[in-house]
Amino acid sequence: MPSWRESSPPMRAEAHFGDRIVRCFAERPRDVNALFAEAVSRNGDGEALVDGAERLAWRELEDIVARAAAGFARRGVGRGDRVALLLGNRREFVIAWLAAARLGAIVVPLSIRAQAPELAYMLAQCEASAIVHEAELADRLPAPSDAPALRTRLAVGECAGSEPFAVLIGADRVDAAVACDEEDTAAILYTSGTTGRPKGAMLTHLGIVHSALHYASTMRLTERDRSIAAVPLSHVTGVIALIATMLRCAGTLILLREFKAVTFMELAARERMTHTVLVPAMVNLCLLAPDFDRFDLSAWRIGGYGGAPMPPATI
Incomplete structure (x- = not known):
């Protein structure tokens, strides 16, 4: 079997982020939306997500994402808005991320272990306009008066003060994804804050796509691969090494809650x-x-x- 260097896709030097020269895959999806669209096109009837008894093919996932994007849009979410995810390893995490991306919004994954003061700081610092959260974590969220930018609250499960996540998914669809620039921010991941306040690390579409391409090509992953997400999806490993990488290879992501x-x-x-x-x-x-x-x-x-x-x- 040839080595990765012998079989890897062609790469070239490009200027990005001003005058920074970086090695890039010569052929690549433009953004997270294109990464998802390619998976649907290549393996539409293949299994995309397994969450307990729930199984979704890539075409089924695309339909739910398109309808969830319409639900976000009805609530005023658009390009550049921050959509926070305070969720465990469940299908709603993947659906909400891809739906927000379809609108050009920026996803902000948050650890379900984060406590109220930390959450209040991060939601205010990134100016999140929407949050999808576990219903049992509602008491950790800041009061509306303390987070005026947080206009939309959606809960997986039932709780006071938030709409059920299911109301996002109506009949309307957003079929055309916003064409994001490669250098646009796609996600903000906060550091643990062990030496001070948590810091938001901005991940671009270019960086996410390239990381996914590296994982898929070096590990020789294909649509036949089946990956279990046992680490938190809210961590960079979950976002990049698992979700984005399975998007790239159009394989199956199997979710483990705990x-x-x-x-x-x-x-x-x-x-x-x-x-x-x-x-x-x-x-x-x-x-x-x-x-x-x-x-x-x-x-x-x-x-x-x-x-x-x-x-x-x-x-």
Whole structure:
């Protein structure tokens, strides 16, 4: 088999962000919307999302995203607006991100572990105009008087003060995605704030698309690959290494709400997982499970990791 360097797509030097020279894939989708459209075109009837008993093909996902985008648009969300996501690993995270992107809006994933003061700061600092949140986290959100820019609140589940997320998805569709510039900001991810206030890192369409292309090409991922999202989707690993990468290869993203070693391995065996990205502690917990040998993980082809060094003994 040829090495990645021998088989990788052509690259070239380009000027971006002023006079910065960066190596770029010569042929690439223009933005996140184009990345999604290519997946739908290449593998429309293939499985895109698995969330518990819910399964969506790529064409089905596109239809829901188009209708959710219309729902956001009815609530005044447009190009450049910030849409915050305070959600766990559920299909609504993926739907809301792609729907916001279709309008040219900027998604702001937030950790479900963030507490009220931190959330109030981040929502105000990024000037979020909409938020999609877990209903049980509603009490952590700032009062309307403390967040006047936050005009739209949508909850997955029922709670006071927020509309149900389901009301977004009506009959109307947004068929034509906003054509974003490659250097436009697509997402803002906040740092943990361990040495001060959280800082918003701006991820461009160019950066997200290139990262997805690198993952897909170096790992040789195709529409036959099935990846489990066991790390938080709100983390950069979830956004880039899992969601965006599965968009690129038009494979299947399988969502795990909460990581437990046995639950993860049961899901991996049942869904014939071929790829995932974990942290070393997760890998160790799987290896330490007393009944590890009973799980058929033979389909697991690629195991990426990050966040900490992997002990050589584990490898």
